[in-house]
Amino acid sequence: MSSQAPVVKRRIGDLVxxxxxxxxGVAILVILAAVAIFLFAESVPAFLSEQDAAPDGFFAYVxxxxxxxxxxxxxxxxxATPLAIGIALYISHFAxxxxxxxxxxxxxLLAAIPSxxxxxxxxxxxxxxxxxxxxxxxxxxxxxxxxEGPVSATGRTMMxxxxxxxxMILPIMAALIREIFLQTPRLHEExxxxxxxxxxxxxxxxxLPFGKAGIISSAMLGLGRALGETMxxxxxxxxxxVITFALLTSTNPNTIAANIALxxxxxxGTYTSLxxxxxxxxxxxxxxxxxxxxxxxxxxxxxxxxx
Amino acid sequence: MYEKSFPFVHLQxxxxxxxxxxxxxxxxxxxxxxxxxxxxKLAAIAGxxxxxxxxxxGAANEETATESxxxxxxxGSGASSMGSGQEAWIxxxxxxxxxxxxxxxxxxxxxxxxxxxxxxxxxxxxDSYWKDEELALEFAACAPGxxxxxxxxxxxxxxxxxxxxxxxxxxxxxxxxxxxxAGEITMWNDDAITSQNPDLDLPxxxxxxxxxxxxxxxxxxxTNYLEKTAxxxxxxxxxxxxxxxxxxxxxxxxSGVVDAVTAGNGTIGYADASKAGDLGTVAIKVGDGYVxxxxxxxxxxxxxxxxxxxxxxxxxxxxxxxxxxxSGVYPIVLVSYLxxxxxxxxxxxxxxxxxxxxxxxxxxxxATAASAGGTAPISASLREKAQAIIDAIK
Numbered sequence: 001m002s003s004q005a006p007v008v009k010r011r012i013g014d015l016v017x018x019x020x021x022x023x024x025g026v027a028i029l030v031i032l033a034a035v036a037i038f039l040f041a042e043s044v045p046a047f048l049s050e051q052d053a054a055p056d057g058f059f060a061y062v063x064x065x066x067x068x069x070x071x072x073x074x075x076x077x078x079x080a081t082p083l084a085i086g087i088a089l090y091i092s093h094f095a096x097x098x099x100x101x102x103x104x105x106x107x108x109l110l111a112a113i114p115s116x117x118x119x120x121x122x123x124x125x126x127x128x129x130x131x132x133x134x135x136x137x138x139x140x141x142x143x144x145x146x147x148e149g150p151v152s153a154t155g156r157t158m159m160x161x162x163x164x165x166x167x168m169i170l171p172i173m174a175a176l177i178r179e180i181f182l183q184t185p186r187l188h189e190e191x192x193x194x195x196x197x198x199x200x201x202x203x204x205x206x207x208l209p210f211g212k213a214g215i216i217s218s219a220m221l222g223l224g225r226a227l228g229e230t231m232x233x234x235x236x237x238x239x240x241x242v243i244t245f246a247l248l249t250s251t252n253p254n255t256i257a258a259n260i261a262l263x264x265x266x267x268x269g270t271y272t273s274l275x276x277x278x279x280x281x282x283x284x285x286x287x288x289x290x291x292x293x294x295x296x297x298x299x300x301x302x303x304x305x306x307x
Numbered sequence: 308m309y310e311k312s313f314p315f316v317h318l319q320x321x322x323x324x325x326x327x328x329x330x331x332x333x334x335x336x337x338x339x340x341x342x343x344x345x346x347x348k349l350a351a352i353a354g355x356x357x358x359x360x361x362x363x364x365g366a367a368n369e370e371t372a373t374e375s376x377x378x379x380x381x382x383g384s385g386a387s388s389m390g391s392g393q394e395a396w397i398x399x400x401x402x403x404x405x406x407x408x409x410x411x412x413x414x415x416x417x418x419x420x421x422x423x424x425x426x427x428x429x430x431x432x433x434d435s436y437w438k439d440e441e442l443a444l445e446f447a448a449c450a451p452g453x454x455x456x457x458x459x460x461x462x463x464x465x466x467x468x469x470x471x472x473x474x475x476x477x478x479x480x481x482x483x484x485x486x487x488x489a490g491e492i493t494m495w496n497d498d499a500i501t502s503q504n505p506d507l508d509l510p511x512x513x514x515x516x517x518x519x520x521x522x523x524x525x526x527x528x529x530t531n532y533l534e535k536t537a538x539x540x541x542x543x544x545x546x547x548x549x550x551x552x553x554x555x556x557x558x559x560x561x562s563g564v565v566d567a568v569t570a571g572n573g574t575i576g577y578a579d580a581s582k583a584g585d586l587g588t589v590a591i592k593v594g595d596g597y598v599x600x601x602x603x604x605x606x607x608x609x610x611x612x613x614x615x616x617x618x619x620x621x622x623x624x625x626x627x628x629x630x631x632x633x634s635g636v637y638p639i640v641l642v643s644y645l646x647x648x649x650x651x652x653x654x655x656x657x658x659x660x661x662x663x664x665x666x667x668x669x670x671x672x673x674a675t676a677a678s679a680g681g682t683a684p685i686s687a688s689l690r691e692k693a694q695a696i697i698d699a700i701k
Contacts, residue, residue, distance in 0.1 A: 123563070128570045153515040153571035154556060235563065238556040239520060240549065250515060250556035262559060265387075266522035266547065268417050 036283065043277035049270045062278045064241040068158070068253030069282065072233065073226040075162025075247070080170050081219050087170075088177035089203060104178070111171035119235030122164035127155030127236065134159065134248045148246040156238045159247040161255075164232055169222035176221065180214030181207055213297045220293030227286050233258040256282040378406035381659045385411075385419020385432035388524050389461040389643045393432065395679035400666050409663060416524065416643075423448065423455070423646065429656050430647040430664070432461070434524040436615065436624035437646065448656075449648035456700070458623035458693040460667050461643035461676060462683040464605035465529055466580040467589035470568050471495065471510070476599070478503045480592035481536035487575060488516050488533065489541055490554040495573060503592075510573075517567045517576035520557030522547040528641045529577045535629035536638075577639075580605075581681020591639065594632035604637035605683035611636050621649055621696045623689075640683070650701045661700050668693045 046058065054061035087107070091100045131154065138151045188206040197205060233239075239254030254262075260275050267275055383393075390413035397409045414422070416433040423431040426447025436457055446455060467484060469477060479487075483499045486492040492499055495509045519526045526547055533541035543550045549557060558567040561578045568576040568586060575589075580600045590597035598604050611631040615624040629638045645664060651657040666672045673684035685693070 123566060124570070150513060152556065153513070153574055154517075154567050155570070156556065156558070156567060234520075234559050238517075238558060238567070240551045240554075240557055242551050251554050254520075254557075262521040263548070266415055266417075268415075 039276060039280040039283055043273050043280050046270055046273035046277045049273070054274055058274070058277060061241070061274065062256070062281050064243045064253045065256045065259050065278060066281060066285070067243050068239065069227055069255040069257070069285070071245075071253065072158060072161050072165055072237075072255055073223055075159070076165035076169055076226045077219060077223055079163060079166035080173055080222055081215070083166070084170055084173035084177055084218070084222075085215060087174040088181050089207070091174075091178050092181040093199070093203065093207065104175075107171050107174050110167075111175070115168060115229060116231045116235070118164055118168050119232035122160060122232060122236040123156065126164060127157075127160045129155070130160055130163070131155035138248055145245050146247050149249065151248045152238065152250040154238070154250075156236055157248050157250070158237065158252040161233055161237045161252075162247070164236055165226045165229055168229065168232065169225050172225065173218045173222045176218035177211065177215055180211045180218075184210045217293055217297050220290065220296075223289060223293075224286055227282065227289070228257055229255075230257040230261045234261045375404040375406070377404045377659060377662055379655050379659050380408040380410070381430065381656055381663070382410040382412070382428045383419070383430040383432065384414050384422050384428045386416045386434045386461075386524065386643045387413035388434055388463065388641055389413075389432045389676075389680070391680045392461055392676040392682065395675045396663075396667055396672060399672075399675055400663055403666075404662070407659060407662075409659075420646075429651065430645065430660055433457075433644050433646060434527070434641065436644055437622070446648060448652065450650035450652055450701075453648060453650040454619065454622075455646045456621040456623075456649055456696045457644045457646035458668075458696060459609060459625060459642045459685060459689065460645040460673075460693075461641075461680070462605055462609065462685060463641045463643070463680060464580040464600040464602070464637055464683060465525055465577055465639045465641055466583045466600050467575065467577050467591070467639070468565065468568050468583050468586040469575040469589065470571060470586055471512075471573060474507055474509070475587045477507070477587060477589045478592065478597040479589050481533065482540055484589070484591070485533045485537035485541040487514055488518070488553065488555065489543075490516070490552075491540065512573040515571050515574045516555035517558055517564050517571075517574055518549045518555050519561075519564060520549070520559050523560075524641055524643075525561065525577065525579065529639060531627075532629045532639045579641075579681065591637065593636055593638060594634050596634050598635060598637050600637045600639070602677065602683040604635055605640045606686050607633070607636045608638055608640050609642070609689055610686060621699065623692060623696070647700070649699065654701075657700050661697055664697045664700075665694065668697075 046054075087103075091103050095103060131152070134151050134155060134157065137147045138149050141147045142149060184207045188210065189202055192202045192206045233255050237252055237254060237258060238250050239252050239258060242251055242253055244251065244253065256278050260279055264272070264275055390411070393411040393413070397411060400409060401407060411432070412419075412422075412428075413432075416435060419428070419431040420433050420437070420441060422428045424441065424444055424446055429448050437455065442454055445451070446453070449455065467479070471477075477500075479500065480503065483492065483503065486499060493514055495512045495514055501507075501509055524547075526549065527545060530541070530543065531545040534543075534545050543553065549555070556567060556574075558564045558576075561582050564576045564578045565582050565584065565586070568574040568578075569584075580588075588599060590599040592598075608627060608631065609625060611633045612625045612628040615622075615626050618624055624644070625642065627638070627640065627642060628636075631638055645667060647660050647664065648657075651660065667676075668685060668690050670684070670690075673682075676682045677684055
């Protein structure tokens with residue numbers, strides 16, 4: 001071994017690679033900034049113009065759509081999270097090896113279906129199929145505000161949208177959570193088994209605590225997709241500009257993304273700016289939720305057992 | 308192993324090229340074969356067959372080329388409602404005139420009129436006629452100081468469709484239709500409905516009124532009909548976006564409305580008549596009788612309507628007589644106009660526009676539109692007036 005410092009040779013490969021990596025990192029910021037600038041610049045006329053596109057003011061216009069966006073996403077998340085955890089647990093800890101592989105593939109397949117197909121399926125198949133159960137819910141649990149009547153005749157309701165969105169975000173959540181569960185340290189699991197734990201107790205004591213941060217972050221990823229989903233909602237939901245918690249009626253709050261998709265083609269002037277301004281609101285909300293998720297994960301990571 | 312199968316293209320006695328053609332005479336060496344992946348071969352074959360196809364189409368075109376001396380390119384834009392009609396018209400017109408290229412961008416009526424004013428396109432399609440303030444502008448594609456002509460070319464009936472078990476046809480007057488869509492009449496056995504349909508046994512079932520959730524010219528024309536005929540009940544005026552307080556169910560696009568009406572029981576909606584399918588349709592009360600939609604009944608509405616006052620003779624802007632009482636007229640129609648310059652800056656463009664517009668209003672052109680979009684043909688007298696306008700184009 002020589003005591004001299006090694007001669008640093010800058011090879012072409014190193015140079016190219018480091019520049020490519022830096023370029024990619026910068027590109028993300030540039031693209032994000034470009035989108036944000038576009039949204040800001042294009043939405044300004046909606047606030048400055050004398051010709052008022054929204055007679056009751058911008059926030060009165062956007063509030064129902066914001067409400068609808070959040071409501072649909074929350075329903076989707078409430079349905080998808082337990083299902084995704086169950087699927088991930090089954091694949092990672094219960095299913096025979098061969099079956100678990102096949103299941104993994106079929107979940108990836110679900111993720112590859114375009115959202116317009118989910119929309120058509122939701123509108124033409126799922127909505128009529130679910131409608132009888134909505135009638136039953138309304139008859140028996142109509143006193144709960146969520147299940148208030150009059151029930152839609154077609155099933156194209158907020159509830160159906162929530163279920164379609166749940167199915168759409170399920171694959172990515174299940175796949176992520178499965179990966180996290182598979183990374184549970186073998187020693188933790190074996191230690192639990194050695195202490196006489198049943199399989200359920202192993203999962204409760206070793207797998208779930210280890211995966212908690214991962215579950216939250218995958219839920220947030222799913223939420224991000226649900227918030228921005230456009231085509232499926234536009235096709236399935238019978239939406240308008242109302243704020244209501246009733247999930248089974250024909251009158252539902254539309255989501256921001258679906259509203260833009262529906263109104264943009266025939267819009268002009270300040271109305272276009274107004275729609276883009278609602279897009280800006282969605283952009284801000286999505287960013288806030290992602291930041292919240294990061295914060296939750298960073299706070300949890302010290303207890304997760306990952307270290 | 309590919310020696311025999313490559314190249315695949317041996318065209319012998321090809322009917323459209325009229326003889327033996329060897330398009331690909333590649334005889335690859337074993338070295339080349341080794342490096343030629345399957346994919347490249349596929350691409351080569353696809354390319355060769357594309358050559359064959361285009362060669363064939365070109366040959367077919369040349370046969371008809373003898374009749375037409377027109378050549379050049381013109382572009383238009385505007386109403387998406389007549390988009391399917393423009394596609395069909397362009398296809399037929401270009402077959403008859405192979406050296407002509409016509410483009411139509413279905414970007415929307417307002418965008419089309421703006422593009423025409425700015426000189427970006429030389430003709431436009433629009434669901435609503437020129438507004439007075441728009442006509443006061445300068446038109447960049449036209450000779451300085453000249454104004455555009457316009458006349459209806461696309462008359463599309465809007466059917467009120469419903470899905471009610473065992474009922475195929477329903478008689479309703481304008482006030483009842485307005486009441487249903489405004490959310491005031493909520494049950495199928497409401498007196499307003501049963502009194503007009505004494506022969507039907509209407510169920511005690513709630514009505515789900517389906518409207519377009521996207522802005523559309525169909526909604527605009529439908530609500531214009533309600534405003535003109537039942538103003539006391541329909542107070543929202545002529546609108547493109549459905550008012551929230553009227554409730555009902557929203558669905559995306561014509562097909563979305565038809566699907567929603569089909570899927571539910573006790574649903575009612577409005578859609579292009581050509582898309583109504585097997586659904587029941589409402590006969591609208593006009594005068595003393597009830598009129599179902601039909602091509603003839605829809606084209607009669609133009610005859611029953613009067614021209615907008617104060618317009619030039621080349622401006623056939625119609626005030627649609629929604630409240631007509633003439634029997635056999637179906638008043639819920641969407642009328643789209645074609646518009647262009649009376650005097651173009653470029654004589655060649657004028658020649659092409661004249662030829663294309665004449666074709667659109669011809670019986671053949673209107674029949675093409677009817678099969679493409681289920682429209683009603685324009686009447687002979689309207690054709691005569693429009694042709695006179697076209698003949699005067701310079």
